[in-house]
Amino acid sequence: MDNFKKFLVPIDGSAASERAAQKAAEFAKATGAHLHLLYAAELKNGPIPQHFIEKKDLPEDVIKALTETGNEILQRIYNKLPKEIQEKTSCQVEVDIPKKIILSVSRQLPADLIIMGTRGLNPAQAIIVGSVSQTMIEHANCPVMMVR
Template sequence: MYKILVPVDGSEPASRAVQEAVSIASGKAEAEITLLYVSPSPIYFPYYSMVGPSLDANVKEIEEQEGNKMLDDIIKKNVQDTKVKFRKKHLYGIAAQEICDYATDTKKDLIVMGNRGMGAFGQVILGSVSNKVLNLAKCPVMIVK
């Protein structure tokens, strides 16, 4: 089985990465694409804890709903006319590290990702997450423009 990981964040480059992964997977028998959405963990936002744990729980619940909706929408949009198997995964933490760890832990054959994401700092040059994944990943990485 050929396993491809596609980190997504709702950006146009991530959408193009999904399309590229579908194109690659369509040519492989029993290929599988895992769409991964990484939410920043509330632990990285100290002001959440100042307001109280109920806000932390609410933020996590909203993130979970929004992340799953985005993943479902991407699958619905890209599953047409393809026999590629899709999976989805939602993690919390630092995006680049979570992407690389998940790819290693699940023995992905390839990571396909957009060159820039939704982050403000990533708009300047090759996205900071893309750049970190490119340098940290233990499997091949394809950056899609």
């Protein structure tokens, strides 16, 4: 695990993503790795999960509200991390399709490992268009660890 220096931890506010953050903190403590907590706001334009919209189609006040929610969720999780891990943790909020954001950020960092929860906030969407975790396993540029 010496080669793992930067962990990307996608957060959606679910209990599974919070458990993933705690597990990532344990591994970061053992390896000295940096944590990057990422909140990717989900965009839909209706009750049917496959109807996604793009950020460019949203009014600024909606983007601002989604960003504020993301910052609150990340702050709550950040505050639960041990102090020595907080010092090596960065947080980022993005508003767009989560699968797209996570893949993009994992390449930009670049992440050595993605640590994420197995179940997010939208199980109905997973049935219709596939889960975010499955997409990461298939397309990420680095190993992916799932936390139940």
